[in-house]
Amino acid sequence: DVKADKINPVLDVTFDGFRIINGDFVSPKTTIRITSKDDSKFKLQNDTSSFVVYLRKPSQTDYQQVSIGSNEMQFIPASNSQNKALLEYKPLLAEEGMYSLKVLSKDASGNLSGSNFYEVDFNVTTKSSITNFYPYPNPATTNIKFVFTVTGTIPPDRLLIRIMTVSGKIVKEITQDDFGPMKIGQNISQYSWDGTDNYGDRLANGVYLYKVITRIDKEALEHRETTGDKFFSNQVGKIFLMK
Secondary structure (H helix, E strand, O other): OOOOOOOOOEEEEEEOOEOOOOOEEEOOOOOEEEEEEOOOOOOOOOOHHHEEEEEEOOOOOOOEEOOOOOOOEEEEOOOOOOOEEEEEEOOOOOOOEEEEEEEEEEOOOOOEOOOOOEEEEEEEOOOOEEOOOEEEOOOEOOOEEEEEEEEOOOOOOEEEEEEEOOOOOEEEEEEHHHHOOOOOEEEEOOOOEOOEOOOOOEOOOEEEEEEEEEEEOOEEOEEOOOOOHHHEEOOEEEEEEOO
């Protein structure tokens, strides 16, 4: 007696390897990976009908279905008992503005990944810019991370954060190597600053300034004004240290 397969497949969507939030920026050359994983070890997802994909461009009011057989799509069928089918989607994002993506997957028994489509909006611009780094939390004692958004096609290849006293004396420099990887879109640094100076000594309580220097191919990134600018102007922000 064989039980009917009633378990839904699990859908996952990433942009250049990351899950994004609604309205996030992505690279105009992004690679969208759509995977559908199913518990069935025998009924493999090996047909292009496993996926339904719709895209709405900034200039369109309606979604357009994307052909799985198009040049922008590569379908990789499930081939073993892990039963994971993959769609690699490299859309042509020639327009700037807000796009909308809708995706649904279906296993070999016809079970859907959900009662509704997975939907996400994403923003595209070719202009390289950076919103202010702002420290989080702020005020803080230790473990201060930096939150920021990068736009454009590729992330910065150079980053330097200088933390200074209000009189301008540099007490700490955080380099690209310390900081960790950056991506197009919203970032939260892997790096946490512990409130110490370049020698590892704890800084006194009070207000410190920080200056952010970012470059791509030796060109400085433009700073894009946002509502998060209250602690940041002319590439210089404030950090409040307390115990």
